[in-house]
Amino acid sequence: MVTIYDIAKQTGLSPTTISKVLNNYHDVSEKTKGRVLQAAKEMGYLPNSSARTLTTKRSWTLGILFMESTGMGIRHPFFNAVIESFKSEAESRGYDLMFISKDIGGKETSYLEHCRYRSVDGVIVILLDPRNPDMQELLDSDIPCVLLDCESTKAGTVYSDNLNGGYQAIQYLYSLGHRKIAHISGGSYYFAGQKRQLGYELALQRLKLNKRPDYIIEGGNYTMESGYEAMLELLALEDPPTAVFAAGDNLAIGALKALKEKGLRVPDDMSIIGFDDIELASHVTPAMTTIRQDTRLLGTKAAEILIESIESVRATVNIVLPVELVIRESCKEL
Incomplete structure (x- = not known):
């Protein structure tokens, strides 16, 4: 298995520098980052998730909390497309995804308890029910959240106009x-x-x-x-x-x-x-x-502001994305 020491030997850089690059520290030049990442890719380096968690104090896991009453869930083509772009952006930044429910091993818990149990770094909430007390408990916690298709003063939000x-x-x-x-x-x-x-x-x-x-x-x-x-x-x-x-x-x-x-x-x-x-x-x-x-942009922006709130200063960011009229065949002039 390729280690950071192998990459250090290949690049002539110190193991500390290699570790900083692979753990996304900001005090390394872009040129050095590119050099290390290219070598890691060519050598087939795979990070040890447990070691990375210990080093960064993060689980590198994002929760997806889907709240809706239709029973359709992610089968709905719109939300399916948004989640796909969210997934793409999150994975490109080194994060895995996990769906959050109120059930752990057959025992019902709160959303916050499940997030704590799974040690997620942050949560995207889709179709928030503001009346749900378990949801409010999560928003009041120290776990960063981003809400899709909703307004809030307690978390970042992304929605279309x-x-x-x-x-x-x-x-x-x-x-x-x-x-x-x-x-x-x-x-x-x-x-x-x-x-x-x-x-x-x-x-x-x-x-x-x-x-x-x-x-x-x-x-x-x-x-x-x-x-x-x-x-x-x-x-x-x-x-x-x-x-x-x-x-x-x-x-x-x-x-x-x-x-x-x-x-x-x-x-x-x-x-x-x-x-x-x-x-x-x-x-x-x-x-x-x-x-x-723009489903691609909705998912990408949601991932960006959630990860930003995890990796730097937590802030409430509200993004409204423009929409576009697409004219096809179902409307006619009188």
């Missing part, structure tokens, strides 16, 4: 001549859903369109089934909309299915716009116009 995304969706439909625009919402439970609906309502106000309570249907848990049921409710109205903004692409795809079953065509009979730009959105017929979130 959901409000502006909702606003852009309505502005685009308005530019096509639509004045009767409905919204299948993401529900009051989720931060992103709240902001997207707020963007919808703000756009209506600024464009001087009436806000109709019967045009806002609770989509709840962002599933295709929820979108399907919500669209049936809208179609049952005496005065149905000409366009629908869905708070998620799964909701929009479910709505599309309901319209097809009723013999209606998209976009000829109704226009639909989604949110997220999951992979399936470009493959349905017609291809879905949507508001794109």
